[in-house]
Amino acid sequence: MSRSNAELQLDEAGRLLHFLTIDGLGKEMLTEILDTAEGFTGVSERTIKKVPLCRGKVVANLFFETSTRTRTTFELAAKRLSADVLNLNISASATSKGETLLDTLRNLEAMHVDMFVVRHASTGAAHFIAQHADRGVGVINAGDGRHAHPTQAMLDMFTIRRHKREFVGLRVAIVGDILHSRVARSQILALNSLGVSEVRVVAPRTLLPADARSLGVHVYHDMDEGIRDVDVIIMLRLQKERMKGALLPSEHEYFSLFGLTERRLALADSEAIVMHPGPINRGVEMDSQVADGSKSVILQQVSYGIAIRMAVISMVIGTQNLRMQDVAV
Amino acid sequence: MNSNTKNFMDTEAVESLIDVMAGKIWTLLNERGISDPLTVGIRTGGVWLAELLHQELGLKEPLGTLDISFYRDDFTRIGMNPEVHPSDLPIPVDDRHIVLVDDVLHTGRTIRAALNEIFDYGRPSSIILATLVDRPGRELPIQPDVVGLHPVLEPDQHITLIGPDPLGLVIGTNTNRSSRNLEQE
Amino acid sequence: MKKKKNISILGGRVIDPANDIDRVTDLHITSGKILAVGESPEGFQPDHTIDATGQVVCPGIIDLCAHLREPGAEHKATIASETAAATSGGITTLCCPPDTHPVIDTPAVTGQIRHKARKAGFCRLLPQGAVTHDLDGSRLSEMAALKSAGCVAVTNAYTPLANTLVQRRAMEYAATFGLLTIIRPEDQYLSNHGCAHEGRVADRMGLLGIPEAAETVAVARDLALAETTGAVIHFQTLSSASAARTMAWAKREGRRVSADVAIHQLHLTEMDLEGFDSNFHVRPPLRTDTDRDGLRDAVANNVIQVICSDHQPHEADAKAAPFPDTEPGISGLETLLPLTLKLVEQDVMDLSSAIARLTCGPAEILGLPLGTLSPGRAADICIYDPEQRWFVGADALLSRGKNTPFQGWEMPARVTHTLLKGRLVYSLAINE
Numbered sequence: 001m002s003r004s005n006a007e008l009q010l011d012e013a014g015r016l017l018h019f020l021t022i023d024g025l026g027k028e029m030l031t032e033i034l035d036t037a038e039g040f041t042g043v044s045e046r047t048i049k050k051v052p053l054c055r056g057k058v059v060a061n062l063f064f065e066t067s068t069r070t071r072t073t074f075e076l077a078a079k080r081l082s083a084d085v086l087n088l089n090i091s092a093s094a095t096s097k098g099e100t101l102l103d104t105l106r107n108l109e110a111m112h113v114d115m116f117v118v119r120h121a122s123t124g125a126a127h128f129i130a131q132h133a134d135r136g137v138g139v140i141n142a143g144d145g146r147h148a149h150p151t152q153a154m155l156d157m158f159t160i161r162r163h164k165r166e167f168v169g170l171r172v173a174i175v176g177d178i179l180h181s182r183v184a185r186s187q188i189l190a191l192n193s194l195g196v197s198e199v200r201v202v203a204p205r206t207l208l209p210a211d212a213r214s215l216g217v218h219v220y221h222d223m224d225e226g227i228r229d230v231d232v233i234i235m236l237r238l239q240k241e242r243m244k245g246a247l248l249p250s251e252h253e254y255f256s257l258f259g260l261t262e263r264r265l266a267l268a269d270s271e272a273i274v275m276h277p278g279p280i281n282r283g284v285e286m287d288s289q290v291a292d293g294s295k296s297v298i299l300q301q302v303s304y305g306i307a308i309r310m311a312v313i314s315m316v317i318g319t320q321n322l323r324m325q326d327v328a329v
Numbered sequence: 330m331n332s333n334t335k336n337f338m339d340t341e342a343v344e345s346l347i348d349v350m351a352g353k354i355w356t357l358l359n360e361r362g363i364s365d366p367l368t369v370g371i372r373t374g375g376v377w378l379a380e381l382l383h384q385e386l387g388l389k390e391p392l393g394t395l396d397i398s399f400y401r402d403d404f405t406r407i408g409m410n411p412e413v414h415p416s417d418l419p420i421p422v423d424d425r426h427i428v429l430v431d432d433v434l435h436t437g438r439t440i441r442a443a444l445n446e447i448f449d450y451g452r453p454s455s456i457i458l459a460t461l462v463d464r465p466g467r468e469l470p471i472q473p474d475v476v477g478l479h480p481v482l483e484p485d486q487h488i489t490l491i492g493p494d495p496l497g498l499v500i501g502t503n504t505n506r507s508s509r510n511l512e513q514e
Numbered sequence: 515m516k517k518k519k520n521i522s523i524l525g526g527r528v529i530d531p532a533n534d535i536d537r538v539t540d541l542h543i544t545s546g547k548i549l550a551v552g553e554s555p556e557g558f559q560p561d562h563t564i565d566a567t568g569q570v571v572c573p574g575i576i577d578l579c580a581h582l583r584e585p586g587a588e589h590k591a592t593i594a595s596e597t598a599a600a601t602s603g604g605i606t607t608l609c610c611p612p613d614t615h616p617v618i619d620t621p622a623v624t625g626q627i628r629h630k631a632r633k634a635g636f637c638r639l640l641p642q643g644a645v646t647h648d649l650d651g652s653r654l655s656e657m658a659a660l661k662s663a664g665c666v667a668v669t670n671a672y673t674p675l676a677n678t679l680v681q682r683r684a685m686e687y688a689a690t691f692g693l694l695t696i697i698r699p700e701d702q703y704l705s706n707h708g709c710a711h712e713g714r715v716a717d718r719m720g721l722l723g724i725p726e727a728a729e730t731v732a733v734a735r736d737l738a739l740a741e742t743t744g745a746v747i748h749f750q751t752l753s754s755a756s757a758a759r760t761m762a763w764a765k766r767e768g769r770r771v772s773a774d775v776a777i778h779q780l781h782l783t784e785m786d787l788e789g790f791d792s793n794f795h796v797r798p799p800l801r802t803d804t805d806r807d808g809l810r811d812a813v814a815n816n817v818i819q820v821i822c823s824d825h826q827p828h829e830a831d832a833k834a835a836p837f838p839d840t841e842p843g844i845s846g847l848e849t850l851l852p853l854t855l856k857l858v859e860q861d862v863m864d865l866s867s868a869i870a871r872l873t874c875g876p877a878e879i880l881g882l883p884l885g886t887l888s889p890g891r892a893a894d895i896c897i898y899d900p901e902q903r904w905f906v907g908a909d910a911l912l913s914r915g916k917n918t919p920f921q922g923w924e925m926p927a928r929v930t931h932t933l934l935k936g937r938l939v940y941s942l943a944i945n946e
Contacts, residue, residue, distance in 0.1 A: 003789050015408060023718075032411050039396060039413035047423075048449040051399035102834050122836035123720045124790035132834075145838065147720030185720055209717035210725070314399075318408030325406065 008130060015319040018130045018139045019312045021148040022189035030193055034158055036311035037304070043080055044306060053314050054081035057114040061087045062104075062129075063142070064120040069278060070142050070152075073302070074117045077309035083317075086113065101125070102132060109134050115317060116140070123147040136324040138316035140309075146182050151312060152277055153186035155305040157194060159297055160232055162304070163273050167194040171269075173227045174217075175202040175258060176236030176285060179209055183277050184236055192216045202226030202258065206247040223258050228267045235260055235276045235285045251284050260286035265295065273297045334501035337480075337488065343461070343496045346477035347378065350459055351385040353475040354428060357457060366426040366457070369393035371443050372414060374432030374490035378461055382430060393418040400442035416446060423451035432490035434460040434476075437469035462488055462498070519561050520544050521936060522554060526566025526897060530573060531870035532877075532886035541571055543893040546936035550889055564931060566897050572869045573885050574606025574894030574932065575851055576876040578774050579750055580825035581843070582608070582639075583914075584630065585623070586615025591827040591914040593627065596847065597636035599913035601940035603848040604896030604929040605823075607884060608637050609876075612644040613671040619644035619655045621663035628664050636939050638894070640666045640880070642696055645684045651675050654684055658691050666880050667748070669696035672797070674732060676702055681736065685745035694879070695740075695747045699732035699757065700724075700798065709838040711753075711801040715784040721838065724799050726754045733757045737764055740771060748879055749773040751824050753798035755808020762817045772879045774820035775809050777853045778844055780862075782806070782919060792833040792840035793919040796824075814863040819875040823850040827915020845915030849906060851898065852925035859926050893936035902928040 005024030011017050016029065043051055059078040061071050066089060078085045090104065108116070115138045118126045123145030130139040143149040157167075164170055172191055178184045178201050191199045201212055202220045212219050220226030227233055238254065248254050260274065274286070274296045282288050290296060338346075358366060367390050370379025376394050383392050398413040429443060440458060447453060459475035464482050480488060485503045490496065521543040528551055529536045535551060542549040542558055549555060577600065583591040600608055610627070612618035618627065618641050631639030643665030647653040657668055668688050674697055675681040688695045705728040710716040712723025733749060737760070740747045752758060752775050761773050778796060783803045786794045794800060812818040826843025833840050851872065858868045877885030884894060906923045908916035932940035 005789075008789070015411075036409065036411070036413050039398065039415045042415045042417065043399075046449055047451050050449065052445065053399045053404055100831060100834060101836070101839075102831075120836060122839050123722075124838065125836035127790045128836045144836070145720055146722070182720055185718070210712060210723075211714055211717060214714040215717060315409045318404060321405040322408045 008127065011319055011323065015322070016312065016315045017319050017323070019150055019316055020126045020130055020139065020141045022150050022153055022186050022193065023148075025193070027193050027195065030154070030157065030190060033154055033308070033311050033315065034161060036315060037154075037158055037307040040080075040307040040310040041304075043310070044303065050080050050082055052082045054078070054083040054317050057083040057317055058112065059083045059085050059115045059117060059313065060108055060113040061085060061117045061142075062108070062119070063087070063089050064091070064118075064125070065143070066091075067119055067143070069302075070119065073305045074140075074142060074309050077306050078313055080306065081310055081314055083114075083313070101128065105129060105132060109137065113137065114320070115313065117142050119143045121145060136320050138320045140312055140316060143182055146180055146185070148186045149182040150186050151305070151309055152183050153190045154312070155301055155308040156187055156234065156275060156277070157190050158304045158308055159275060159301050160273070162300070163297060164231060167191070167196045170196040170232060171198045171200070171230040172196055172232040172234065173200040173202055173220075173230040174234045174236065175223065175226065175260065177207045177238050177242060178203050178212065178236070179207050180239065180242070181236050185215070187234060188215050188217055200226050200230065204248070204257070207242075223264060224267055227264060230268045231272055233260065233265070233268055233272060233274050235274065237277060237279065238281060238284055240281075255284055259284065260290050262287065262289050262293070265290055265293075275301060278302070334489075334499045336497060337500045338498040340495035340497055343490075343498060344381075346461060347381050347385070350461070350475050350477045351382055354382065354457065354459055355386060357474060361426075361455070363426040363455075365390060366428045367393060367418075367420065367422065368428045368430065369395055369418065369447070371429070371431040371439060372396045374461075374492065375430045377490070377493040377496065378432060379430040382428070382459070391419040395443050395446055397439060397442040397446055400446045402438055402442065418447075418450050421451055422447060422453045425453050427453045427456045429456050429458050431458075431460045433462045433464060433488055434458075434471070434473055435464050435466045437467050437471035440471045441469055461490060464488055520559060521562050521564065521893075521933075522560035523564045523566050523571055523895070523897065526569045526571035528571045528887065529866055529869050530887040531866045532573075532874035533888055535887070536866055541887065541895070543895075543933070543936045546893055548887050548889050548891050548893050551887055564897065568901065569897050569899050569930060570927075571895060571897050573873040573887055574896050574934065575604045575872045576607040576609070576880075576885055577605050577823050577825065577847065577850060578609045578820050578876045578879070579776070579822040580608045580610055580847060581613070581827070582610050583827060584614065585626070590829050590832070593630040593639065594634040594636075595914045596825070596827060597631055597634050597639065599911070600847045601636045601932040601934070602912050602929060602945065604851045604898060604932050605847060606637055606894035606896070606932060606934045606939075607640060609640045609642055609666065609880070611642050611669060611671040613649060617644045617648050618642070618665065619647050619649070619660070621656075621659045624660060624663035624665055637934065640664070642666065642671075643668045645670045645688065645695065646675070646680070649673050651677060652680055654687055657688055657693055661691050661693055665693075666882070667694035667696045669698070669750070672698060674698055674700055674702070678735065678739065682739050682743060685739055685743040685747065689743060689745040694881075695745050696750050697732070697736050697747055698750045698798075699729050699736060699752070701728045701731045704728035704731060709795060709799065709842070710787055711784045711799040713784060713802060715787055719787060719790070721787070726756055726801065726805075729754050729798060730756050730760065733760050737769065737771060741769065746770045751776045751779070751798060751822070752809065752818065753779055753801050753805065755805045758808050758812035758817060761812060762815070765817055772820070773818045774822045774876070775813060775818050776824035777821050777846060777850050778824070778919065780806060780810055780813065780821070780857060781853060786919065787837075790837040791919065792835070792837050793844070793917050793921070795833075795837055795840050795842045796844055797842040810857070810862045813857075813871060814867065816867070819871060820879060821850070821854055821871045822876070823847050825913070825915075826917075827913050828917045830916070833917050843917070844919060845911060845913045845917045847913055848911055849918065849920050849925065851896070851929065852927050853920070855900070855927045856925070893933055895931070895933040896929060897931040898927045898929045900927045904928050
């Protein structure tokens with residue numbers, strides 16, 4: 001039976017059981033994740049970049065879609081928690097051999113995996129795995145279809161909090177392909193939940209959902225207007241294949257209308273920061289001067305990504321441990 | 330916090346214990362010929378004490394704080410501490426003498442975790458353990474070098490430092506612990 | 515059960531919308547045909563009686579769209595398994611779409627399917643023939659031959675013709691033989707592999723949307739082609755209020771067009787997709803509550819004169835995957851009648867209209883002498899207990915397909931007897 005996102009992700013005491021989407025978690029849990037990540041930031045700077053928290057646990061990176069960057073940060077995060085990591089890049093091959101996703105899951109569970117970090121091209125894949133995983137096995141969504149990429153959104157929130165301290169009062173513009181972006185969906189949910197004053201999306205109509213405002217955003221089709229006076233600019237990656245269809249005529253026109261340049265950046269608040277989930281298409285989404293400029297916090301996002309992932313991995317493993325004890329008692 | 334707690338020592342009494350501890354630490358440092366130790370408090374009570382001791386001893390090196398949440402041996406039983414703070418050792422610990430400060434020494438598990446954490450930062454020359462209270466109930470072979478007080482307690486009683494302003498010691502009786510009760514000693 | 519020549523069904527509330535009958539009375543059957551409603555004719559001696567006190571007696575239900583999976587997907591269901599399940603839902607006639615393997619595009623396949631149904635002996639099975647050879651969308655099938663083999667209509671099922679010229683020719687050719695053209699209206703360019711209604715829920719959940727326009731564009735196009743060609747067309751499984759409004763307009767204009775809706779569209783909406791339960795994955799997709807209400811109105815006003823099950827039984831694996839990767843469809847034979855009666859309970863329409871949408875409504879579209887209790891007609895009868903409530907559970911379904919989104923729903927009534935041509939093909943008492 002279908003359960004709400006809150007029911008699926010939280011136990012009775014409100015602890016994190018799975019991390020699948022920002023939806024249903026609430027401000028308190030998001031803040032707890034950010035605070036826990038804060039605790040982990042120092043670990044990467046020490047002589048021994050490891051804490052023993054998840055010693056003896058096995059984290060399986062289940063990647064049905066390739067992503068070196070996300071997989072690497074999850075791997076590093078799990079290893080810094082002293083967990084053992086299994087990397088499984090399951091291209092279409094396994095499923096094309098007739099093995100269902102459920103078969104794959106059962107096989108891995110038989111190897112006593114404690115956590116699945118799942119990336120899949122299909123919306124709802126992480127939910128599906130969480131609903132079918134054994135009790136005691138946590139699931140973290142590392143990106144499913146167009147649906148959600150909650151750890152990316154949380155590392156973005158972490159970056160914003162580090163630079164702006166508070167969410168209240170902030171104006172944030174998200175620029176680019178909102179329609180196809182799981183990152184944007186998760187960011188919008190997180191920003192609204194954490195209480196920023198205004199979330200704007202800036203894109204041509206072909207890259208926006210038909211009813212974008214229902215996501216809780218202000219819609220702009222003009223880049224200059226859209227980023228005027230904002231405190232945070234989040235540029236989304238534009239997949240090259242979007243350029244070829246009927247969505248956009250050319251890279252050139254896209255950049256001239258929606259590319260972030262020094263001139264445009266000057267329209268934003270003087271303290272504005274520029275973010276991008278990477279990898280950047282220089283000259284498509286933004287100029288190199290902006291990407292490497294003083295307002296860019298893109299590389300910090302990457303290092304904060306490890307702390308955020310350490311936080312959610314340890315929180316989920318901690319809660320699932322408790323769950324197993326409840327069974328044992 | 331459990332409901333049936335009673336005050337055991339007020340601020341003044343606690344501060345006089347801290348004076349005594351400062352004196353003992355001073356003596357010990359002199360005996361060992363340590364001039365410039367690094368003071369490290371264990372969150373949360375240990376940090377309050379470490380601040381006062383640091384002041385009283387007039388030490389120059391910045392104070393360090395440890396949050397042992399990531400090193401607890403009961404993570405699998407209680408889950409992630411929802412209020413974890415970053416540990417902060419502002420200068421390298423390699424070849425340094427450390428005064429490690431905590432409020433209550435009970436089972437010894439917190440100190441075990443703190444020692445492990447310190448060693449993930451480097452290899453100190455020595456560690457002196459100073460605790461305000463040394464109560465019975467040790468489960469690990471750990472003993473303090475400097476102690477403020479040795480109270481007589483029943484096994485089901487617990488003693489807790491409250492603070493930071495004003496400081497005080499309270500005694501309570503254990504009731505059923507909720508799984509989110511994170512008190513370890 | 516042994517065939518009884520003469521049967522009397524006594525003391526039930528007989529509802530026959532086609533004849534405007536709704537009263538507590540008796541019904542008499544002889545040699546598989548309705549003999550009389552009311553007093554038994556002089557000299558009539560029943561070999562068998564059914565006490566229907568407190569129950570409703572109505573014509574057997576005609577389901578205009580039920581996928582039975584045979585031939586080709588017997589791992590999902592078979593003609594025997596599904597026609598048996600249908601009788602427990604009071605259904606006596608099933609219309610099956612041609613998207614089987616092989617496709618119903620030859621008299622041989624048509625004959626084979628009808629033969630299997632006859633052999634199973636539970637339901638009358640009326641195949642819909644493929645409008646193009648192998649449903650390929652370009653080569654017309656041998657429609658005249660299909661008609662004489664027993665196909666009651668032609669359709670391209672889930673792959674409506676994209677090429678308007680082929681669609682025009684198909685309508686013209688079907689009209690030549692007086693064959694009804696059934697269309698599942700969907701512009702495939704607009705639906706673009708989507709799996710949910712394009713709207714707030716799909717936007718939020720990141721599901722690829724099927725816009726309402728995918729349906730309205732197709733409806734508008736085919737209405738225009740029907741006018742040009744003079745063909746009689748029927749839209750199967752409408753999902754939008756906008757298409758229902760277009761239908762109301764077409765009816766006012768006197769167009770020879772009809773439409774049906776799947777029962778789940780009258781109860782569920784896009785909101786049910788929360789949680790990614792693949793049992794809610796259907797095509798056309800569940801749309802907004804405004805759409806559901808518009809469809810309910812259209813059914814109540816007889817703009818949509820048929821409610822069907824759009825039965826699509828699946829094996830468990832077909833639904834055990836991330837939502838967009840699952841196969842669409844609901845196993846719906848056994849919930850068709852109770853869910854329609856639920857609409858009566860919810861004051862959407864009166865009981866007689868509800869039964870009309872399941873009986874004389876579809877019969878009229880097919881142009882068949884079924885769906886009424888008129889003397890001389892086949893004694894296809896459904897008797898249900900309007901007081902016996904039950905809960906839907908996978909265990910409670912006789913269909914091979916256990917894929918129902920109505921799990922746990924309380925149904926307002928239960929079929930107790932089903933008769934096909936005067937023969938008892940289902941009895942709750944025997945089944946339990």
